[in-house]
Amino acid sequence: MSFLSVDNINVFYNEFQALFGVSMSVEKGETVAIIGSNGAGKSTLMRTIAGGLIPTQGSIRYEGTDTAEKTAFEMNRLGIALVPEGRKIFPSLSVEENLKIGGYSGRTGQWTLEKIYEQFPILKERRSNGGTQLSGGQQQMVAIGRALMSNPDLILMDEVSLGLAPIIVNEIYTVVRQIAQTGTTVILVEQDVNRGLREADRFYCLLEGKVSLAGKPTEVDQDQVSKAYFGL
Amino acid sequence: MQWINTLVQGILLGGLYALYGTGLSLIFGVMRIVNLAHGDFIMLGAFMSLLVTMILGLPPLISLLIVVPVMFLVGFFLQRGILNTTIGKGLMPPLVITFGLSVIVQNVLQLGFSADSQGLDAGSLETASVTINEQLSIGIMPLITFLTAVGVLVALQIFFNRTKMGQAFRATSDDPATAELMGINSRQIYAIAMGIAFAIVAIAGVLLGIRTNFAPTDGPARLIFAFEAVIIGGLGSLWGTLAGGVILGLSQSIGAAINPAWFQLAGHVVTLVVLAVRPTGLFARTRDS
Secondary structure, three states, rough: OOOEEEEEHHHHHEEEEEEEEEEEEEEOEEEEEEEEEOOOOOHHHHHHHHHOOOEEHEEEHOOEEEEEOOOOOHHEEEEEEEEEOOOOOOOOOHHHHHHHOOOOOOOOOOOHHHHHHHHHHHHHOOOEEHHHHHHHHHHHHHHHHHHHOOOOOOEEEEOOOOOOOOOHHHHHHHHHHHHHHOOOOEEEEEEOOHHHHHHHEEEEEEEOOEEEEOHHHHHOOOOHHHHHHHHO | HHHHHHHHHHHHOOOOOOOOHHHHHHHHHHHHHOOOHHHHHHHHHHHHHHHHHHHHHHOOHHHHHHHHHHHHHHHHHHHOHHHHHHOOOHHHHHHHHHHHHHHHHHHHHHHHHHOEEEEOOOOHHOOEEEEEEOOOOEHHHHHHHHHHHHHHHHHHHHHHHOHHHHHHHHHHHHHHHHHOOOOHHHHHHHHHHHHHHHHHHHHHHHHHHHHHOHHHHHHHHHHHHHHHHHHHHOOHHHHHHHHHHHHHHHHHHHHHHHHHHHHHHHHHHHHHHHHHHHHOOOOOOOOOO
């Protein structure tokens, strides 16, 4: 039994179907990348796993229990944290309050406010600032720190590199690797295919709401990935 | 000296209006619901207190110990049972539902208490006053009302800034979908917010009932004062609501001093002027997002 298994799910936004029979599985401790072009359904898949969307068909099993019908706050309490696309920092909350609210579920573990500040010293300096007064990179650190505060067993990272300078992206991915090394299971959504393939143990490529290719980055060549990505 | 008296009465009256406005502002701030039955729930609080004082023989202010928790539960279950079903369906469904509730509350109160005016009897407290000098004396009840409003606002401020649940309120107000990702049950937050608003409404209703006579159909007029306090002060600002209430109370008192018929008119005119000059209110919280 996989740690997380998604089996043949269909997901709709109102009338619009975003996912068509998507299946994937993730083992404990793995880092898995979801790649694909704009509108391929990557963020939808993330939000569905995190409980923000309910599939109309298919099942999601997390640690052996069926969680397809569970809502986002229940999934957070079960140990799934999502770093949402666009960061979604709470503008009314300070940096420190944003981090603290991440620990709302009260799950304990290695991550505490002090540990987050150790990981991102700049956030400690700016902890009384409004959450949205920070630079893009710093906001991304808040978003990651906020997700870690719930001490997740599975962390979903949606486009954490989007719109950031390459040097900041490297910095962020150094932290992502450290998180993975502590045994936390990571699912990454990346628009930068090379980055996604480099960071992950396995990957799934989505095309128009369906899985077009899956495997280990070392076992596929550029040509296969291009075809799966662009649907050529 | 006559004028100083007028100004002091106006400011203290503003405390009552701030209490009206705070509940309205809280509900709109957290769940973007405009509660058209807000004024009628103020009356419900007053009549509930009347019932408690009649049955148990308690003074009205002591009846708050029963009325406030009961009203909290009414608000909590109203949100959980009815209004939560309208979440995410736009502004219109809650507007229609609360309009319906307004009609229902008014009619139930008329059935139970008739259309006659009632009053809460607080005994000698109603006429007691502190004498500052020969011309100026301040009524104890208006003073208690104003200090209660300040106390409620301080308590809310501490709740929002210092407690974990208060931070969850603010996060949910910012972005409910992301708040859910943090493990926050937004529907539970909404129900508690409505409960708190109802608890404040209960306090306002009892203080109103001690101050003046009230009838089951007085709600909509109270709703207008609540709206005006919020509009003048600016949405989303707790202390702005107090300032808005005070400005409204002052306008009414000054208007009435010039011509007794201008009591309500002066308040409405000032509200319209604020709307025209600063549509966001005088103390609106502006935050970059």
